[in-house]
Amino acid sequence: MTLYETLANHLKEHIQQGFFPVGSKLPSVRQLSHEHSVSLSTVQEAYRQLELEGMVEAKPKSGYFVRKIEIRTPLPTTTRPPQRPMEVSQWEEVLNLLLCKSESGFLQLQHAMPDMESSSLKPLLKKLGDLSRHRPDLGLPYGDIRGSEELREQLARLAVASGCLLHPDDLVVTSGCQEALSVCLRAVTQPGDIVAIESPSFYGSMQAIKAANLKTMEIPTHSEDGLSLEALELALDQWPIKAILITPTCNNPMGYSLSEAKKERLYKLAQSYDISIIEDDVYGDISYDFPRPKSIKSFDEDGRVLLCSSFSKSVAPGLRVGWIAPGRYRDKVTHIKYVSSSMCPTLPQIAMADFIKTGGYERHVRRMRLQYQQGRDHFLDAIQTYLPKGTRVSYPKGGFVLWVELNDNIDVAKLAIMGRECKINIAPGMLFSSTGKYRNCMRLNFSDQSIADRENGVRKLAYVINKYSKQYS
């Protein structure tokens, strides 16, 4: 962590603990520089970060003040999925979303696609180009089925930030996080088994559960605290659940992050019921908190946690570079990964290893983290301003998607069709349930639109909702 980040975190903690109440004046730049023995510019940089995070505001000629943080739009209600194992449906609907073409002039709020225009990606693209031109031979033969050693070394280095001490041989590279999840599900279950998941959950995980002939047990979640451990424990008491598949950090679609204490409790619970945890950490590195939150894997004592991740959200999905830290399931995971797609293409792996090693990845992620946090704030502002009363929105702690709950009587599947007429695409909530619940909800992306586009998009959405309400009431 740099000096200014340490200082910013220190101030943030003090604000959160109430040492500096809302509206109060914060110590001057000079004073902090003196107290912490750092340069004036370091203090200024720290304040600038807190400003970007919306915790602090600068008043001209007066100094820095603690900003009032209001969660203006109410949060979604705690979800109430069916309390029994279910088959996954919704494939048709997911397929429609996946095949939805990018037409020009459309505002694409439906995909969980990161911003890929950032100049901080240039070193990676240059390396990829150079490798393709000068070392095409590296890309031609079969590579190591566990993934290139260079990349696994760098992944082990990165894992330290989430509290994990891993050896490169503890990692298996995959074609994105989707393959990682799919392989892990097959490694820890048998057909017919039950897998506990958060409700709502990412549709790709649920479809992998379906394809592996498994059932889901959806666990209620709250948009701030995430999964209800009480509900999970009840479910574990009642059903022979084999594993839990969870996205505990910057959850998709809700955006919450479980606290570290809760992650540890979840781990202990899994231990006492002897189930495995498949942890989807694909958004972990773009948490708005720095340093990033610890993973559940960091508490793993007996290898029951299979951490899955990729660079699809932090860098670009088209790279198809993901990985698994499979704990005690390493041999099984290696086998299933091999039969699933043999090895992964080598050049993107080498290029990513270089991007991490030379610091480019960290720089890129730092920039994206701030951009997405600002995006969230703009988006929430626009939603509060334009969407009808009664709308509820989650308050993401990272990533670039959020979850909107509309009035009960709105069917978002129909709304989505009306939205397309206005050149706006959204992801209907029903995709995030095994059984088509969350019909009045949607997931929206705020990764890469301009402020104007985003505001315009929300206004259009408001217009469509209004039109819908007139047509169907």
Add this chain to the structure above:
Amino acid sequence: MTLYETLANHLKEHIQQGFFPVGSKLPSVRQLSHEHSVSLSTVQEAYRQLELEGMVEAKPKSGYFVRKIEIRTPLPTTTRPPQRPMEVSQWEEVLNLLLCKSESGFLQLQHAMPDMESSSLKPLLKKLGDLSRHRPDLGLPYGDIRGSEELREQLARLAVASGCLLHPDDLVVTSGCQEALSVCLRAVTQPGDIVAIESPSFYGSMQAIKAANLKTMEIPTHSEDGLSLEALELALDQWPIKAILITPTCNNPMGYSLSEAKKERLYKLAQSYDISIIEDDVYGDISYDFPRPKSIKSFDEDGRVLLCSSFSKSVAPGLRVGWIAPGRYRDKVTHIKYVSSSMCPTLPQIAMADFIKTGGYERHVRRMRLQYQQGRDHFLDAIQTYLPKGTRVSYPKGGFVLWVELNDNIDVAKLAIMGRECKINIAPGMLFSSTGKYRNCMRLNFSDQSIADRENGVRKLAYVINKYSKQYS
């Protein structure tokens, strides 16, 4: 087909039908040029091809003569696998082979890796380099989960050569043929089902069968005629077999190609027992026959054949570009492909589409076909010269691997270890059986060694076998 190829085929047919007996003089270049109204150089080119294929020899100042073709080393015996469904074992052994590092100075006869040094790959590599430099944006987002449309159009065009009329929407792009096979197995079976396979079979298919919790029913094969349809029919009568997974064209590891009549009979058999056929055609385009043999898929009337292929053998495995023509299983296959690894990287797909479209692929394959055929002939010569009496070798009709059967009392797993001491790697036969049969067999690669290296390799092998025999007899 070019003029000279048409002429070469015409001559070849006449030779095979006995119009020109072995040793007889063939028509002069001038005469053929006149008869067929083609240029002298076209006739010369046709004769040159027949020479390369070993059918014709030029005698200085006398002309061209039909060459005596002898299969000098005896063929392997018809295989006798256990006649009941079996679980697949051998994963440890397969993993050892896969993790076997390419050490310098080693002769790598163990992998089924094509020659990737050919200058005919240059246009593809240039395109890949250009795309990476100038259009990196194409490689970043999620692409179509069915694969890029440009590629699917070209694949549909290519399929015509194997007798298939396919629409681009009849195809799903995969991460190599391994993913294709794995997806198809999961699409047509349920855990516990039995899948009929050729014995011996490619270990990657068998390990995919294992991972999908299926059993194999190994069917006897002959190294010239391939799968015994009689044995298959007996097995179908006796066991509830769900599908057959077969590599009927340029089989790995044997090298045989089923005749078209036999392919059709196999299809009819599958129809009458209502089972699916998963056809692995990954070596089909590098059959030594031109035009290439028809696929079983070309006889498919009711969509029960799932054709799997990739460019891993015809171009390079590192591209990870494979595909499925899934027939009536398209929806299920699309689902399983999506959960298995989401989409495939876009740039290699676009580059391959371009390589096909601009004729580069056809030129490359034409060159490789001849090279591999010459490689086979050299390799067989060396085997006949150096390996001990009693050795049996298959006579490949395409591809770049062959199957060697040693004396019964030789355990090739042990021989392989001794081979490593002499810097030579081989693939033990037991990997090609569900249950570790074929202990006295091995698969050897003849794709890319120089003549000297290959000859040297076989001499070393002979030395190792000799040493083994002394040590263990």
